[in-house]
Amino acid sequence: MTATAHSSTASTTAPSTEHPLSMLSAAEIAATKAIVEAAGLLGEQVRFGYIGLEEAPKAEVLAWQPGQPFARRATAVLVDRATGGVTTATVDVTAGVVVSTRVVDTAAEGHGPILDEEFEDIEAILLTSDAWLAALGKRGIDPMMVRAVPLSPGNFGYEDEVGRRMCRVLAFLQLDDADLPWGHPIDGVCAYVDLTAGEVFHVDDNKVMDVPMERAQWDAEPHASPTRTDLKPIEITQPEGPSFTVTDNLVEWANWQFRFTFDAREGLVLHQIGWKDASAPGGVRPIINRASIPEMVVPYGDPQPSRYWINYFDQGEYVFGRYTNALELGCDCLGDITYVDAEISDEQGNPRTMRNAICMHEEDYGVLWKHTDLFNGMAETRRNRRMVISFFVTIGNYDYGFYWYLYLDGTIELEAKATGIVFTSAFTGPDGFATEMAPGLGAPFHQHLFSARLDMAVDGHVNAVDEVDAVRVPVGPENPHGNAFRQQHTRLRTEQDAIRDADNLKSRTWLITNPEKNNRLGQPVGYALHPEGQPALLADPSSVIAQRGAFATHHLWVSAHEDGQRWPAGEMVNQSTGKDGLDSFVAGDRDVDGADLVVWHTFGLTHFPRPEDWPVMPVDMTGFKLKPVGFFDRNPALDVPSGTTPHCQGRG
Structure with a gap:
């Protein structure tokens, strides 16, 4: 609805x-x-x-x-x-x-996603394990005050785990019903649970560590602060309603047109993103056929025996779209909002409505273009605005928001927002792999790495990709004063050529063009992918996570389009072997120079937690932009009207 x-x-x-x-x-x-x-x-x-x-x-x-x-x-x-x-x-x-x-051959491929029903059974299963109860007893902990956190186990090839549907379980102490257990990790012990047999088959009890005891609620004493009263209300109104229309799942706004769907695993998906142009076939110039974020991985960098295995694939292992929040006016979205419900399945196969799963609105975004001219007295300013379509999920301790932005100048942007509560451990000292967040409480170093799947269609379905670097021109006859620099274009002709990494020192972008379509200057029409250029996967290339999450080892991949190649970490990610992901898609080294192609972009955050991230983490943001390069003959936002007040109009 x-x-x-x-x-x-x-x-x-x-x-x-x-x-x-x-x-x-x-x-x-x-x-x-x-x-x-x-x-x-x-x-x-x-x-x-x-x-x-x-x-x-x-x-x-x-x-x-x-x-x-x-x-x-x-x-x-x-x-x-x-x-x-x-x-x-x-x-x-x-x-x-x-x-x-x-x-599915679960031993060779991987298991189906972990079920909520399985998570709900974990604490009762742990209470049947003598080894688990003994580990808690050694620490003087009442088992009834323990909150179990079952997590996807990865796949390390251990003989007693091959083919076994399982999870690994860490524990946190909850002092009372109001207490947040994330503040009290019971570190140095981990239970391995067979989810099919319903039993603990191993307890790794390697070190007794003190349990941090400071309460973790954001408003807990003694650190609670009174709510400030000096922020005046901000009201955003659109008295004539929004500028966009939604028909079924077709959205039209300014020159933009696109469809959207919602998938329980993939989340929000945008389809057939195009720019309205009366001279184009069907009145729309295509840009992206399908855009989504089909996978993310959160690899942790703590090598302790009870924690080395922690690497969450939130979409493939947990089907994270089922944890989508019901967005609320004035809280998650501000202004004139269009909400859309999404339908997913529960574990019995029955439909479940997620109310207000998707939020759509437009918002002011500062100055779009401006000039005050010395010679002809021109004094013009136009304000920018953007179309926003978003959703938010809560998966365990973390909360993630995904925001697609469409701008009046033809720019497309994806922004992922991370907030919530950092995953905690005992703090082992300044030479370890965690930040001390509160007395004795650590937050291990980790990354949040996302894979964007962009089925490109820049003015059609024959596209090519160039890597574009800013390079110095050596001093010589062409550059006698040494001041020259230019762009260097390198065509990525095959799938293996197109496995690339960002380089901010070269202002590296990847330009997707249509070699069959030129603008009025004879240049191929294109869109450039602007990466943030933050680190890709930092784990060693020989590590298990580098095999299972191969997509995260490089910033750019380009594959020839093939129906069904949808999941960059493979179809079955839970306990996967990592043999059917993005690296396997491009193993054939197909030609992508003038092809129907898919651009895959890895982006994300490398998180060395700060004390300011505790007890609730302020939003951290990551993403990428796609900007038109020769797609238009000139600035496409010249038709934006000036402001309604007299001093925003005309010459100075």
Whole structure:
């Protein structure tokens, strides 16, 4: 359902399936379950780890015309709790049949995502383990005051873990119902739990450490501060309503047009992003066919025996979209807001509505362009604004917001915001791998690395990528005074050529052009990817995480488009071996020079926590931009009107 909030009021309308890329509906999710059940694929212990829209092949979507019939398919990942087995099923919801099934070789590939139901069982399982109770007893801790944090275990090839569906469990002390256990890590001990057998099969009790005891609530004494009263209200109003329209899941704003969907694993996805141009076929110039952030990994840098394995793949292992927040006016979004509900599946396969999952609004963004001229008296200013489409998830201790921005000058930006509570440990000293956040409390060094999948379509589906560096020109006949510098373009011709790293000292960008389309100056039309250039994966190349999260080892990858190559860490990420991810997509070294191609961009944060990040971390931001380079013949924002007040208009 869609809710539009004007100040404090809201109205709702129900969407329909009008397009092959319409949002997955509750009826389609319910039908998927019924079809799977009728095919005999369910049992008493089978759970749905995921249901998502299986998009039609790209060629079919591009060829579709309004009024033509189309089929809707869904993918279901079925996890059998009794055996640990995983089956994937492709369901034709339109025809009411299961098209195909595949039994996953969990030992060779990986397991299905961890279920909430499994997490909920963990504390009871731990209480049946003599070794676990003994470890707590050694530390003088009451087991009933312990909050268990079960985590994805990785895959280290240990003989007793091969093929076993499992998790590793760290523990935190909770002093009372109001206490935040993150402030009291019980470090030096870790339980290994077989989720299928429902038993602890190993306890790694390697060191007894003091449990930090300072309370961690943001308003806890003795550090609580009174709420300040010197901030006056800010009101954002649009008395005529927003400038954008939403029809089904088609959004039109200024010169922009795009569709959006929501996937329980992938989160927010933008489709068919284009710029309106009456002279273009269909009245729109395509820029990106599909844009999403399909994976992220949070590798930790603490080598302690109880912590070396911590590396979360929040999308592939946890299906993080199911933890999407219900956004609220005045809290998460400010102004004239359009909210959109999203439908996902619960673990029984039933539809679950996530209220206000997606937030859309436009916001002022300062000066767009400005000039005061000495010679002709020109004094012009135009203000910028941007279209914002976002969602926020809470996954364990961290909260992540993902914001897509579209600007009036043709710029596209993705910003990821990280906040919440840092994952904690005991502090082992200044020579360790953590920051002391409170007395005796550590926060291990870690990274948040995201993979953007950008199915590019710059003025069509024949694109090429150049690496563009700023370089000095040596002193010589061409540059006798040594002041010259220029851009150096290097064409990335194959998939292996296009495995590249950012270099801020060279102002490196990657320019995606259409070699078949030129602007009025005879230049190929293009969009440049501007990376932030922060570190990629810092773990050693020989490490397990560098194999399982190979996408994070470089900032840029380019692959020839292939339907189905969607997940940069592989289809089954939980306990994966790392053999079917992005590095395998490009292993064939296909030609990408003038091809239908996908640009994959790794970006993120390297987090050495600060005391100021405790007890709740202020938002830290990362992302990237795509800026037009020759896509337009001149500044596309010349048509933006001046401000409404007289002193914003005309000559000085």
